[in-house]
Amino acid sequence: MKNTKTNAANARIAAKNGQIKEEIKNLILGKLGVIGIIGLLFMAGIGTVSAGSLNVWTDAQNHIWVENDFLKWDVTHGDSMIVKTGVSSKNWRLWNDYFWANIGVGKVDYYKSRVSSLNNFTVAEIIENNEQTVTIYLQSNLSWSQTPDTVLVNTYLTFYANSGLVKLSYDVPNPPNNGNNPPSLLYNLFITPGGDKQNDFYYYSGSSAEHNFPHTSWSSFSASKLVPVKDDYIYITEYDKSASQGFALVSKKIQTQDFVTDINYGRASVGGEIYGSGDSIQIHMDPSIKGTMYLYFYETNPTVAYKPVEDLIMGGIENIINPPCTNECSPSGTKSCNDSTHYKTCGDYDSDDCLEWSNKVSCGSGKVCEGNGNCVSVPVCESGQTQNCIASNGCSGIKSCVNGQFGDCTTNLQKCDTNCDGTPETCQETCELCICTNGQTQSCTAPNGCEESQTCVNGQFGDCTTNLQKCDDGTCKETCPEPEPPGCTADDCIGITYFQCKNGKLLNKGLVDGKCGYTHEPNEPEPLPMEDASVDVTMHITFDRTKPGVDESFELRANFVNMDFKPRKAYLTVFLPSGVDILEGFGKVKSMAGGAATYELNLDGGAGMNTHTMRLKANEEGKKAMQISGIVIDENGGQHVIQQKSETITVVGETQGGGTEITCNPPYIQVGNECCVDSNYNKICDRDDTPDEPKTNWLIYIIAGIGALIILLLIAVLVKR
Known part of the structure; x- marks a missing residue:
């Protein structure tokens, strides 16, 4: 696209140059005061910014900011609005931290109207962001404490790189209704011109003269006072002459609305700090139809301060929003060669209404661009010629020459x-x-x-x-x-765990000295009485193989998985079915009776989370169910119940793929399907054998003592002779 989007910026520069010439003339004639001289210096170059920059971002607090050469504004939340036009950048002291909107209905219902600030939006997002424009979408539900209903307002703010103009479009899908009283939508910015309340004025289209800004009062203007400048556009503006900064609201009069039928509430108003710590100008819009108004930040004219607003309207706001463009090519659909192997097509490929060339398009393999963008084939082979290639499925293939061109690649x-x-x-x-x-x-x-x-x-x-x-x-x-235990008539033991029969129920009392064969060892802390028999410890049991053979050893493995305390000991009771023998237990045997074996495990030093293993052997085939229960003792003597676990293993005969014959010659013995060393012939593998503590041989000491006494007597006899 060959457009003139920079025309607006150039127009702004040309206007400023004309303004500089006028001020220089005033300076020569002695009509320019000190403030005017300072303004002339800034217009001549000091403090001037180049048009065209535009940035939008979201900060760490999720505030959406927009900045161009005319302003820097925290649109969604902040209390900052920096206006960059004029003598120097000024913070216009945005009051109450937000961009405000309300809707009113009725004759004098302003204070009862649905009212809410736009920073209470349910949606805030950047929907357009390019070098020339940024658009922010805000959605808010305006509410009124007197009714449960809300009013949805959609707001679109569009900023431009080359202008202080901000386009505000709104849509109220379901505006409120109060009989013959029309609703009114009000956008409000509580800001103070220049931020200092000094040398501030306001003006509206149709006014006979500018007015001092009423920082402590309020005025409104009826429809008859607002005179369109051009194309039905009216405006109201406030400005600070010392700072040479101005702000205006511009709208088509047909889109405005009397707030109420009362003449005191007109189509526009200006007010000071009556309802809050900020000044404001307002135009009341008709929310029953989709509409548009404009916010305009500008540098005041030294002679007629508000003249840039009228220049904006007279020059055409649309020229800033949609700068005119020119066709790059014509007519649409025309083709042209971009180079020898690419062509381009004339058409409308962007957001403006002008024609431009498309991106280049390749003519394809074996073709060149000729004439008016026509792609023609160039002979590359002779009929019957073949060439190796890669087919569409990725396999090697062959393509044949037909009519001077190689055909598709085929493969088997x-x-x-x-x-x-x-x-x-x-x-x-x-x-x-x-x-x-x-x-x-x-x-x-x-x-x-x-x-x-x-x-x-x-x-x-x-x-x-x-x-x-x-x-x-x-x-x-x-x-x-665990299944509910049957009613009991007497106390019971499971291994060395004592269960007391009380009211027909067995209560788990854990380890009790003198009960179920458990005897407290004097050198160890006595387990504390079990007050709570709920399950504290979960244990998983697995087998090292799924189908061991008859007379083939296999391992039963137990792991504790959720101990949130420091364990000291555990007592595991293993119930084995008939036909299963123990080759090697979990640890020290505490009891062995009734088809159950109870082992004591030392869990000090982090051993609690290790895998604990016992080796078994079945002398018959079939399904064998193993069951384990028990108690864990913590470092303070507290008892913790281990959840009872059951697992079944299938033992198969030799015809079903069972074990194999193994012969072990002394000093080796067979354990399961392997041999191990038994050097002391006690039928326990040396790797599993715990040597006894050495015992004192008192006989040796007695004999040695007698021998020493005889030697002393002999020495004494020799000395006397």
Whole structure:
């Protein structure tokens, strides 16, 4: 696009040059005061900013900021509005930290109107951001304490790189209604010109003269006082002559609305610090239709301060919003060669109404651009000629020459997924079908009847395994609840854990000295009485193999998984079914009776989280259920119940793939399906054998003493002779 978007900036510069010439004339004639001289210096170059910069950003507090050469504004939340026009940048002291809107209905219902600030928006986002324009969308629900309903207001603020103009578009989908009294939408900026309340004035279109700004009062203007300048545009402006800064609200009169029918509330107003610590100018808009108004930040004219506002309207606001453009090409659809192998097409490819050339487009392989953008083929081969190539499936192939051009690449190979990872990587004549893709999962039913998933490995789904248990109620859970114990008539023991029968229920009392074969060792802290028999410790049990053979050893492994205390000891009671023998227990045996064995485990030094193992052997095939329960003692003697766990293992015979014959010659002994050294022939592997503590041999000491006495007697006899 060949446009003139810089025309507005150039016009602004030309206007300023004309203004400088006029002020120089006044200076020569002696009509320019000190303030005018200072203003002339700034217009001549001191403090002048170059037009064209535009930035928008969101800071760490989620405030949306916009800055160009005319202002810097925290639009959504902040108390900062820096106006850059005029002598120097000034903070116009945005009061109450926000851009304010309200809607009123009725004759004198202003103080009862639905009112809310725009910083209470439900949506605030940047919807357009380019070098020339930035648009921010704000959505807010205006409310009134007297009614539960709210009024939705959509606001769009568009900023321009080359102007202090801000376009404000609004949409109120469902404006309130109060009979014959029309609603009115008011946008309010509580700001003070120049930020200092000095040398401030206001003016509105149709006024006979400028007026001192009423910092402590309020005035309104009826429809008859507001006279359009051009194209039905009216305005009201406030400005600081010392700072040479001005701000105006501009709107088409047809879009404005009397706030109420009372003549005291007109279509525009100006006020000081009556309702808050800030000054304001206002134009009341009609919310029943979508509308547009403009905010304009400008540098005042030294002679007629508000003249830039009228110049804006007379010059055409649309020339800033939509700068005129010129066609780069014509007519639409015309083609032209961009170079020898690319062409371009004339059309409208951007936001303006002018025609421009498209991006270049390649003619394609074997073609060149000629004449008016026509792509023609160039002979590259002779009929019958072939050429190696890569086909569309990525495999090597051959293309043949037809009419001076090579045709499509063809191949008899297929791209195969040989490693079943979902990505074909090898070219072969035929492909073997993968049942599934590696890593793929599907639902399945585990042997215990629980629903689980199985994973694809090497193109095949593996076994369906689960860590869930099938509970007595038919549900599958990681841990099945313990069944309610039957009514009792007497105390009971499970291993060395004492259960007291009380009111027909067995109460877990844990380890009690003198009960269930447990005797407290004097050199250790006595376990504290168990006050709470709830489960404190979870334990997982697993097997080192799923289907051991008859007479083949296998391991039962136990792990504690949730101890939030420092353990000292544990007592595990293991219930074994018939046909299963113990080769090696968990630790020190505390009791062995009734098909149950209780072991003492030392858990000091972090051993609590290790894997605890016992080795077993089955002398018959079939399903064998193992059950473990117990108590953990912490460092303070507190007792913690271990959740009872049950697991089943299937023992198979030799015809089902069981164990194999192993022969171990002394000093080796067979343990499971392996041999180990038993150097002292006590039928315990040396690696598992705990040597006894050395005992004192008093006989040796007695004999040595007698020998020493005889030697002393002999020495005494020799000395006497």
